[in-house]
Amino acid sequence: MPRTTAAQRLLDVRTIYHEPQIEQWARARQVLERFPDAERVEVPSHQDIPGLYGNPGGVERWVRTKREVLVLGEKKSLAARPNGRSADFIAPSTSNGCAMACSYCYVPRRKGFANPVTVFVNIEKIAGYLARHAARQGPKPEPNQCDPTDWVYDLGENGDCSADALVSDNVRDLVDLFAGLEGAKASFATKLVNRDLLDWDPRGGTRVRFSLMPEPMAHRLDLRTSRIPERIAAVNDFVEAGYEVHLNFSPVVVHEQWQAQWAELFEQVDDVLSERAKAQLACEIIFLTHNEQLHEVNLGWHPRGEELLWRSDLQEAKTSHSGQANVRYRAGWKGTWVRQLTDLLASRMPYCRVRYAF
Template identity: 25%
Template sequence: MTAPLIDLPAAPAPTRLWTPKRVLVTRAAAEQPHTAEILRRCEAAGVEDITLLTNDRLTGLRGETERETYARAKTTLAVVVAPPSALKPQPIPPSADWRIDLAKGCPAHCQYCYLAGSLSGPPVTRVYANLDEVLDGVRTHAGLGTVTSGTAERGHEGTTFELSCYTDPLGIEHVTGSLAEAVRRVGAGRYGDGVSLRFTTKFDDVADLLAVDHQRRTRVRFSVNAPELARRFDGGTSPLAGRLTALRSLALAGYRVGLTIAPVMAYPGWREGYADLLDQVGLALDGVPDLDLTTEIITHRFTPASKDVLLGWYPHTKLEMDEDARTQKRSKFGGVKYVYPRQTMAEMRSWFSTELASRLPGAPLLYWT
């Protein structure tokens, strides 16, 4: 499985880079080899406030108000050691066979953030310094899984490992280097030939990835939305045009690519908005040889807990979170989330199925949720 021999595109200039104001390094993390690379990158990015802690507790993240705590956490990068509970890959259907976490927390300011309510404490971004141990889960779980591994529909992807369940790994890559290292190792066959990586991003700094011999074993999906919604709700991320430019660059470099259209919202004019999005994607990928493009669609939903957190973070948001306009969906553990009514969901799904086939033929829809 060899990447196509083509002239590599020049890396597009990134439109958004997140650089933390301060970096906290726990005592255990300071002993890890990968920490030296993280600190080298942070210093090169101009970070002056780097603190080596005397223990493994993160302190000083809380302010006097919720907004102050949010601001402090969102400008902090914590270099920590992944605990044993985070080292065992977990199933992550319908995206991939397994979840591997390079970090937890995200520097973006999306007003519908799906991490709200699922991660405890201040929303600090924690990058894992024990990278060797984290990635060893690829080796131990190769050949296992039920989403892609051994299936007729997606078996050609091998055993798949999702890297963006609890972070945007590209959004922090220029100060961590963890993502490119993971892609490099998998591309080199370090964990076997039948494995592949997947991640989703809202950022566009792909220079590191363009320089990696990935051997077509990584699929990079860009999280996109209708242009009006991306402008309104995707705070602190690369604009849609930047993401699509990066999407083209990676596709030309032989990467398998994808779209995560999320969160799809039934707002007034949604058909026109999403048609515009699909047309922009088509233009961005026009003429790319050997294009391998997939799509995944996630509709907007929220829980009572995530709504409370989001309203604390973004008290003036215009994001629609009206329980009376939604349908309750209960998990097997009794949790409640609010989704669009069945008729709305059916209407949107039918529209996307038709329009994807028309505007982006050859880009299969892996799942709708």
Template identity: 70%
Template sequence: MTGPRVRPMLDVRRIYAEDAALELPRGQEVLGRWPDAEIVPVASHWNIPEVHGDERNVQRWVRIKTEALVLGVKKSLVTRPNGRSADFIAPSTANGCAMACAYCYVPRRKGYSNPVTVFANIEQITKHVARNIAKQGPKTEPNQCDPDAWVYDIGENSDCSVDAMISDNVRDLCDLFRMTPTAKASFATKYVNRDLLDWDPMGRTRIRFSLMPHETAKVTDIRTSPIAERIAAVNDFVGAGYEVHLNFSPVILTPTWESDWAELLRQVDDVL
């Protein structure tokens, strides 16, 4: 007897692509990963009516995330001050997510579906980030982000662990920080991508695994790695050279939320 069929995280069948993205090496590399996918030309990655503007897509939310991909060029390259978990927010190398968390804020700007958009102009993005890092110079005063290094969040609008399955954009940024003694990359994730264990980040990339009680995650963290798998991965990523933090969020008030969180903290303590 076989178990229920599990939909793959990505089974890309349509790639909506700007001409400018197709002209870049990264765009061609992404196409090469799904050679049988239909290429749909679009004028703008932000304006795809059949993906973003059709309310009927609500019923196909997960299917679109699984089967559709968008290739674009990020036109506005801005590094913004942050000051919370990171000193700065770097320009995104992707937008959207193949996962489907019920409380996600990213889809609000995209309308009725939210496939991953990959930005093909990665060389422009990495050069912009490198210039910004050089402009800061060494960090001379510790703060809540890090005592010694400037921290750049590289995954504000996507989950970098999943993005790394689609293109080498995340690895290119992590390689940049690997060779940068004054700064660190940082991103939050709900997906355990063990391919990242081979990257040798030399402590210059901070992964923040998001955790919440298992019973709550089952109905809100859709298509993500199970909480137990995230916890079990922590020591492996530390051993592979990552700095690992834990995000205990969001806190959703259920009738049993206090006991559920207490149990989660016990599980974390047992493993770590």
């Protein structure tokens, strides 16, 4: 019996919302041809879809919408925002939303009650902008936590590039771009093992960051994703294919057994990684930040996850820079927990450099 592919498991596209005259873009035509049986619905803007965004009743179809709906639009504003944490710059998005359904994801906070994939079809303009921006930077003057030599551009701030690659060639175009850019590197985090990417030729110009958490937590929180053992097993293959591969240990969710579970995860990683993979490895450690609005949405479709994510006994309120009501682990405790986890990592995987932890 043939195996179900990632695309078949995640996507059964039945409706494509698109902006007017979308077929002027070659990338839009590619997506439409990839899903020929989908109903096409013209809308004023990818951000203005009546009945989809801002509709409280949509939460009951949260996963179904991710599976059955795509949105096509043009990315109007092109800017590479300074970052300095995971990457030097956040690249202009080539997508928004995700086919997967991680219950802690911050992207839906701005969308309301639906979060399907939006593909931005003006990829040529985005790629051209990035090439010019990278050229203007010149050589990196000194190493930083993002990279010792290259300017790093995060490609996947608002989605998952491995999943986006199931929908269009946007991600491949950017991997090809950075394969030929001197002094610049693309980077994206992913929870999906898309082995189609192994056939590309990144030539060291793209950093893939596989996100990992203990399997019991992932089973509750990382819905519609590749399982943790599959992600770990993929690291060696992606290194051999010419990618730089780092790990995102995130989000770290504190609960009564959290340290024992992370110790077990570190042992699993250490047992699987090749010496070549270990030699180039680094990681990011990110403790959970949750959001009040997202918490209310999640209660409508996945309340069991909120038992882990919404812990008033451990968390305190934090207003984000955009004015949203977030919660994070209490400052006095979080610093201790960060040190405990980094010490645990150093004892189990001493070769894994921590680029940052917070």
